[in-house]
Amino acid sequence: MAGLRSTSRVRQARRNQDWFGPMVKSSPRRRSLRPVLQINPTLRRRFMFTPPHPLVEFGHESLCALFVTELEITGASISVSGRHGRQSTVCASGPLAARLDALHFELGEGPRWEVLASRTAVLYPDLACVTDCRCPIFLGAARGLGVESMFSLPMLMGAALVGVVDLYSTSPRTADREFISHGTRLTAFVAGSAVQNALHSAENHSSLESILSPALRREVHQATGMIISQLGVTATEAFARLQAHAFSSGKTIQEVAHYVVARALVLPDDSE
Missing domain, CATH: 1.10.10 (Arc Repressor Mutant, subunit A)
Incomplete structure:
Protein backbone atom coordinates (compact mmCIF):
# COMPACT_ATOMS: atom_id res chain seq x y z
CA MET A 1 0.00 0.00 0.00
CA ALA A 2 2.84 2.37 0.86
CA GLY A 3 4.38 1.66 -2.54
CA LEU A 4 1.13 2.54 -4.32
CA ARG A 5 0.86 5.84 -2.43
CA SER A 6 4.46 6.67 -3.32
CA THR A 7 3.83 5.92 -7.01
CA SER A 8 0.70 8.07 -6.97
CA ARG A 9 2.62 11.00 -5.47
CA VAL A 10 5.34 10.70 -8.12
CA ARG A 11 2.74 10.71 -10.93
CA GLN A 12 1.00 13.75 -9.42
CA ALA A 13 4.31 15.58 -9.12
CA ARG A 14 5.07 14.92 -12.78
CA ARG A 15 1.63 16.23 -13.84
CA ASN A 16 2.14 19.36 -11.74
CA GLN A 17 5.56 20.00 -13.26
CA ASP A 18 4.18 19.55 -16.77
CA TRP A 19 1.55 22.22 -16.10
CA PHE A 20 3.32 24.67 -13.78
CA GLY A 21 7.01 23.81 -13.97
CA PRO A 22 9.35 22.50 -11.28
CA MET A 23 8.52 25.18 -8.69
CA VAL A 24 5.18 23.65 -7.64
CA LYS A 25 5.19 20.40 -5.70
CA SER A 26 2.25 18.06 -5.46
CA SER A 27 2.22 17.83 -1.67
CA PRO A 28 3.47 21.08 -0.13
CA ARG A 29 3.55 21.43 3.61
CA ARG A 30 0.32 22.75 5.01
CA ARG A 31 0.66 26.48 5.29
CA SER A 32 -0.18 28.09 8.59
CA LEU A 33 -3.78 29.22 8.86
CA ARG A 34 -2.93 32.07 11.23
CA PRO A 35 -2.90 34.68 8.46
CA VAL A 36 -6.59 34.05 7.82
CA LEU A 37 -7.75 34.31 11.42
CA GLN A 38 -9.31 37.65 10.50
CA ILE A 39 -11.84 35.83 8.33
CA ASN A 40 -15.21 36.07 10.03
CA PRO A 41 -16.00 33.26 12.52
CA THR A 42 -18.70 31.62 10.37
CA LEU A 43 -16.41 31.19 7.38
CA ARG A 44 -13.51 30.21 9.62
CA ARG A 45 -15.53 27.38 11.18
CA ARG A 46 -16.65 26.30 7.73
CA PHE A 47 -13.25 26.22 6.05
CA MET A 48 -10.68 25.50 8.77
CA PHE A 49 -10.67 21.72 8.76
CA THR A 50 -8.21 18.94 8.03
CA PRO A 51 -8.99 17.23 4.70
CA PRO A 52 -7.36 13.98 3.55
CA HIS A 53 -5.16 15.90 1.10
CA PRO A 54 -2.51 18.16 2.67
CA LEU A 55 -4.02 21.17 0.91
CA VAL A 56 -7.00 23.11 2.17
CA GLU A 57 -9.73 22.25 -0.34
CA PHE A 58 -12.84 24.14 -1.42
CA GLY A 59 -15.51 23.69 -4.05
CA HIS A 60 -15.45 25.99 -7.07
CA GLU A 61 -18.22 28.23 -5.77
CA SER A 62 -16.70 28.61 -2.31
CA LEU A 63 -13.39 29.81 -3.70
CA CYS A 64 -14.88 32.90 -5.34
CA ALA A 65 -17.58 33.42 -2.70
CA LEU A 66 -14.88 33.78 -0.06
CA PHE A 67 -13.51 36.92 -1.74
CA VAL A 68 -16.95 38.41 -2.40
CA THR A 69 -17.99 37.96 1.23
CA GLU A 70 -14.76 38.91 2.93
CA LEU A 71 -13.78 41.92 0.80
CA GLU A 72 -17.34 43.17 0.20
CA ILE A 73 -16.93 43.37 -3.55
CA THR A 74 -19.39 42.68 -6.35
CA GLY A 75 -17.67 39.69 -7.93
CA ALA A 76 -14.53 37.63 -8.40
CA SER A 77 -12.90 35.11 -10.70
CA ILE A 78 -9.87 32.89 -10.20
CA SER A 79 -7.59 31.70 -12.98
CA VAL A 80 -4.56 29.43 -12.88
CA SER A 81 -1.72 29.99 -15.35
CA GLY A 82 0.87 27.41 -16.31
CA ARG A 83 3.91 27.27 -18.52
CA HIS A 84 3.61 28.15 -22.21
CA GLY A 85 0.65 30.46 -21.48
CA ARG A 86 -1.79 27.67 -20.59
CA GLN A 87 -4.70 28.98 -18.55
CA SER A 88 -7.56 27.47 -16.61
CA THR A 89 -10.41 29.46 -15.11
CA VAL A 90 -11.28 27.80 -11.83
CA CYS A 91 -14.41 29.79 -11.04
CA ALA A 92 -16.37 33.00 -11.49
CA SER A 93 -18.84 34.32 -8.94
CA GLY A 94 -21.50 35.20 -11.52
CA PRO A 95 -22.20 35.97 -15.19
CA LEU A 96 -20.53 39.40 -15.07
CA ALA A 97 -17.38 37.99 -13.47
CA ALA A 98 -17.36 35.27 -16.12
CA ARG A 99 -17.71 37.88 -18.89
CA LEU A 100 -14.76 39.88 -17.51
CA ASP A 101 -12.73 36.68 -17.36
CA ALA A 102 -13.59 35.98 -21.00
CA LEU A 103 -12.63 39.53 -22.01
CA HIS A 104 -9.10 38.96 -20.73
CA PHE A 105 -8.94 35.89 -22.92
CA GLU A 106 -10.50 37.52 -25.98
CA LEU A 107 -8.66 40.84 -25.97
CA GLY A 108 -5.28 39.61 -24.78
CA GLU A 109 -5.05 42.55 -22.41
CA GLY A 110 -6.37 43.54 -18.99
CA PRO A 111 -5.29 43.70 -15.34
CA ARG A 112 -4.71 39.92 -15.24
CA TRP A 113 -2.06 40.12 -17.97
CA GLU A 114 -0.41 43.03 -16.16
CA VAL A 115 -0.17 40.91 -13.01
CA LEU A 116 1.32 37.97 -14.93
CA ALA A 117 3.94 40.31 -16.39
CA SER A 118 4.79 42.21 -13.20
CA ARG A 119 4.01 39.63 -10.45
CA THR A 120 2.48 42.48 -8.43
CA ALA A 121 -1.08 43.58 -7.66
CA VAL A 122 -2.77 45.83 -10.24
CA LEU A 123 -5.36 48.20 -8.81
CA TYR A 124 -7.95 50.36 -10.56
CA PRO A 125 -10.12 51.81 -7.76
CA ASP A 126 -12.05 54.10 -10.13
CA LEU A 127 -12.09 53.28 -13.84
CA ALA A 128 -13.59 56.66 -14.66
CA CYS A 129 -10.41 58.35 -13.42
CA VAL A 130 -7.91 56.16 -15.28
CA THR A 131 -6.03 58.30 -17.80
CA ASP A 132 -2.95 56.21 -18.52
CA CYS A 133 -2.97 52.40 -18.55
CA ARG A 134 -1.78 49.42 -20.54
CA CYS A 135 -5.24 48.02 -21.23
CA PRO A 136 -7.51 50.86 -22.45
CA ILE A 137 -9.70 48.60 -24.62
CA PHE A 138 -10.32 46.19 -21.75
CA LEU A 139 -11.13 48.92 -19.22
CA GLY A 140 -13.46 50.60 -21.72
CA ALA A 141 -15.29 47.31 -22.27
CA ALA A 142 -15.48 46.72 -18.50
CA ARG A 143 -17.04 50.14 -17.95
CA GLY A 144 -19.53 49.35 -20.68
CA LEU A 145 -20.60 46.35 -18.59
CA GLY A 146 -21.17 48.55 -15.53
CA VAL A 147 -17.87 47.85 -13.77
CA GLU A 148 -16.35 50.83 -11.98
CA SER A 149 -13.34 49.34 -10.16
CA MET A 150 -11.04 46.34 -10.65
CA PHE A 151 -8.32 44.73 -8.57
CA SER A 152 -6.12 41.84 -9.69
CA LEU A 153 -3.91 39.99 -7.21
CA PRO A 154 -1.06 37.55 -7.94
CA MET A 155 -1.58 34.01 -6.64
CA LEU A 156 1.70 32.55 -5.43
CA MET A 157 2.80 29.14 -4.21
CA GLY A 158 6.25 29.67 -2.77
CA ALA A 159 8.18 31.60 -5.39
CA ALA A 160 5.97 30.40 -8.25
CA LEU A 161 3.28 32.63 -9.73
CA VAL A 162 0.49 30.13 -10.42
CA GLY A 163 -2.47 32.38 -11.19
CA VAL A 164 -4.45 35.56 -10.62
CA VAL A 165 -7.51 36.52 -8.58
CA ASP A 166 -9.56 39.18 -10.38
CA LEU A 167 -11.95 41.28 -8.29
CA TYR A 168 -14.41 43.92 -9.41
CA SER A 169 -17.04 46.27 -8.07
CA THR A 170 -19.90 48.08 -9.77
CA SER A 171 -19.02 51.23 -7.84
CA PRO A 172 -15.69 52.96 -7.18
CA ARG A 173 -14.02 51.82 -3.99
CA THR A 174 -10.80 52.49 -2.13
CA ALA A 175 -8.06 49.90 -2.17
CA ASP A 176 -6.43 50.77 1.14
CA ARG A 177 -3.66 48.84 2.87
CA GLU A 178 -6.11 46.69 4.84
CA PHE A 179 -8.03 45.71 1.69
CA ILE A 180 -4.85 44.71 -0.16
CA SER A 181 -3.41 42.89 2.85
CA HIS A 182 -6.57 40.89 3.47
CA GLY A 183 -6.98 40.11 -0.23
CA THR A 184 -3.38 38.89 -0.37
CA ARG A 185 -3.94 36.59 2.63
CA LEU A 186 -7.07 35.15 1.08
CA THR A 187 -5.28 34.60 -2.22
CA ALA A 188 -2.50 32.66 -0.49
CA PHE A 189 -5.08 30.69 1.46
CA VAL A 190 -6.95 29.37 -1.61
CA ALA A 191 -3.97 28.92 -3.96
CA GLY A 192 -3.54 25.23 -3.24
CA SER A 193 -7.18 24.43 -3.91
CA ALA A 194 -7.22 26.51 -7.09
CA VAL A 195 -4.21 24.61 -8.45
CA GLN A 196 -5.70 21.23 -7.58
CA ASN A 197 -9.01 22.15 -9.24
CA ALA A 198 -7.13 23.21 -12.39
CA LEU A 199 -5.12 20.00 -12.46
CA HIS A 200 -8.27 17.93 -12.00
CA SER A 201 -9.91 19.72 -14.91
CA ALA A 202 -6.84 19.17 -17.09
CA GLU A 203 -6.80 15.44 -16.31
CA ASN A 204 -10.56 14.86 -16.48
CA HIS A 205 -11.55 15.48 -20.11
CA SER A 206 -15.18 14.66 -19.28
CA SER A 207 -15.40 17.61 -16.88
CA LEU A 208 -18.39 19.78 -17.72
CA GLU A 209 -17.63 23.38 -18.62
CA SER A 210 -20.08 26.18 -17.96
CA ILE A 211 -20.25 29.96 -18.09
CA LEU A 212 -19.12 30.12 -14.46
CA SER A 213 -16.41 27.48 -14.82
CA PRO A 214 -15.07 27.54 -18.40
CA ALA A 215 -12.07 25.45 -17.33
CA LEU A 216 -9.55 24.96 -20.14
CA ARG A 217 -11.77 26.22 -22.97
Missing part, protein backbone atom coordinates in the same frame (compact mmCIF):
# COMPACT_ATOMS: atom_id res chain seq x y z
CA ARG A 218 -11.06 23.07 -24.96
CA GLU A 219 -13.16 24.18 -27.94
CA VAL A 220 -11.00 27.29 -28.30
CA HIS A 221 -7.89 25.12 -28.52
CA GLN A 222 -9.65 22.77 -30.96
CA ALA A 223 -10.71 25.68 -33.15
CA THR A 224 -7.19 27.13 -33.08
CA GLY A 225 -5.82 23.80 -34.29
CA MET A 226 -8.37 23.63 -37.09
CA ILE A 227 -7.49 27.14 -38.26
CA ILE A 228 -3.79 26.23 -38.26
CA SER A 229 -4.60 23.28 -40.51
CA GLN A 230 -6.98 25.17 -42.79
CA LEU A 231 -4.95 28.34 -43.31
CA GLY A 232 -1.39 27.15 -42.73
CA VAL A 233 -0.70 29.84 -40.10
CA THR A 234 1.04 29.77 -36.74
CA ALA A 235 -0.81 29.08 -33.48
CA THR A 236 -0.42 32.73 -32.48
CA GLU A 237 -1.94 33.97 -35.73
CA ALA A 238 -4.71 31.37 -35.61
CA PHE A 239 -5.74 32.51 -32.16
CA ALA A 240 -5.51 36.16 -33.26
CA ARG A 241 -7.95 35.34 -36.09
CA LEU A 242 -10.41 33.94 -33.53
CA GLN A 243 -10.01 37.03 -31.37
CA ALA A 244 -10.53 39.39 -34.29
CA HIS A 245 -13.66 37.59 -35.52
CA ALA A 246 -15.13 37.54 -32.01
CA PHE A 247 -14.48 41.26 -31.58
CA SER A 248 -15.84 42.28 -34.97
CA SER A 249 -18.95 40.08 -34.72
CA GLY A 250 -19.80 40.97 -31.13
CA LYS A 251 -19.63 37.32 -30.06
CA THR A 252 -17.54 35.69 -27.36
CA ILE A 253 -14.47 33.78 -28.41
CA GLN A 254 -16.09 30.59 -27.05
CA GLU A 255 -19.07 31.08 -29.38
CA VAL A 256 -16.85 31.61 -32.41
CA ALA A 257 -14.75 28.58 -31.49
CA HIS A 258 -17.91 26.47 -31.19
CA TYR A 259 -19.00 27.46 -34.70
CA VAL A 260 -15.54 26.67 -36.10
CA VAL A 261 -15.42 23.23 -34.43
CA ALA A 262 -18.95 22.49 -35.65
CA ARG A 263 -17.82 23.53 -39.16
CA ALA A 264 -20.55 26.16 -39.27
CA LEU A 265 -17.92 28.86 -39.71
CA VAL A 266 -14.76 28.92 -41.81
CA LEU A 267 -12.54 31.95 -41.32
CA PRO A 268 -11.37 33.52 -44.61
CA ASP A 269 -7.80 33.27 -45.81
CA ASP A 270 -6.61 36.88 -45.91
CA SER A 271 -3.68 35.97 -48.11
CA GLU A 272 -5.92 35.20 -51.08
